[in-house]
Amino acid sequence: MEHDALATAKQLVTRLFPDCEAALLAGSIVRGEATETSDLDLVVFDNNIMSSYRKSLMENGWPVEIFVHSLTSYQAYFDSDCQRGRPSLPNMVAEGIVLKDNGMIESIKHEARLLLQKGPAEWSAKEAEQKRYFLTDVLEDFLGCSNRAEELFIANALAEQLSEFVLRVNRQWTGSSKWMVRALKRYDDEFAGRFIEAFESYYRTAEKEEVIQLTDAVLNKHGGRLFDGFTIGKESREQ
Template sequence: MEPVEAAKQILASQFPNCDAALLGGSIARGEGTKTSDLDIIVFDRTLSSAYRESFIANGWPVEVFVHNFTSYKDFFASDCKRGRPSLPQLVVEGIVLKDMKGIIPVIKKEAQQLLEKGPEPWTKEMIQQKRYFITDVLDDFIGATKREDELFIANHLAGLVHEFVLRINNCWTGQSKWFMKTLRKYDEQFAVEFAAVFEEFYKTGAKEQVIAFVNGILDMYGGRLFEGFCIGKVEK
């Protein structure tokens, strides 16, 4: 069954009294693959709280994100705080399946404004913490002698650097398939370099390019941080 028709039938059978609904995700973006599911955002003002549920229907794996008229705002706010706009992105790109009260344009506008504004800025203290943690993991990477350790330290390091560069430049972060998408949106050339230095390590085991790349990023924002770093200490 075609995705929009399948989604509409799911609404009719499982959420017949909902006020509004959208079909988001890779299907809505025209980027669906053979493993894509239907991401359906449901708005129902009678619900006491939000929930998420997964099931199979009409030949599709389905994920529903069900909200009342206030819970989605809480999720918008938490997404902004963590710097990863999952729900606002779903809403903005979503295909309208149902809109009994004409609320979808209002919610889409809210989501679009949040995406354009960007995540909550990091404080100076947060930037110092992130510099310290990257420094710590980079030292672990340099010192590691077992290939099995190097692989997973490199993966952790890539995630930290990805978050650091994007958040410090007021950009949204992303995981999994959104990792490179968010980097490219920030800076296409930087994204290419980022992927290339880690690919070189994964292919050959040579660490030099990754080390130089990470050091270069840290140097732009105060350099490595170890000496003098302190968190949680209460002065007497």
């Protein structure tokens, strides 16, 4: 599978980007985690383009996602990923197998590795307070809800906000979907196990207690639930 993927990726780069400066194959194929529905992720550096873009296509039976950047535009995406805490492009660049290189790819890979090692931008005290407030809000919704259909979607939101809070207050990269649990496991495998067990138990039995206890345990390390006195949108003034 990997050989076929590599051949297909090289073929695509030669046909679609013959004058590009560099190209990489990234994603699950490279990590040895491919499934029957896996696609090929290509990162192309081409100074002939006007602006960065993303393109999806089928090639030799493979779904392919192509991320095209110039030799300067990728830096804005690196910065954006660091701010939001999800290192999509740095990960692809750091792990990618070189398909073509006119001599600059190692410096870009080095830049990506340094960003990954450094971790995401640190939340300010105000950002952490806001996230704590919103996590409290969704927890209260979860506690008070008696409509099973609505409760399922509240639980989904709670899982996402809880995982983000745990990771970001500890200067760790986060993610969405499957990357959320992978990020938790990289940070703290024991906590990830408790997180999975709590939500799995809720979805299976509709019992909320494990999820509530887990969320409160996280919040209590940072001051507990937050509602009274919280403001957003203006500065509070002492009278």
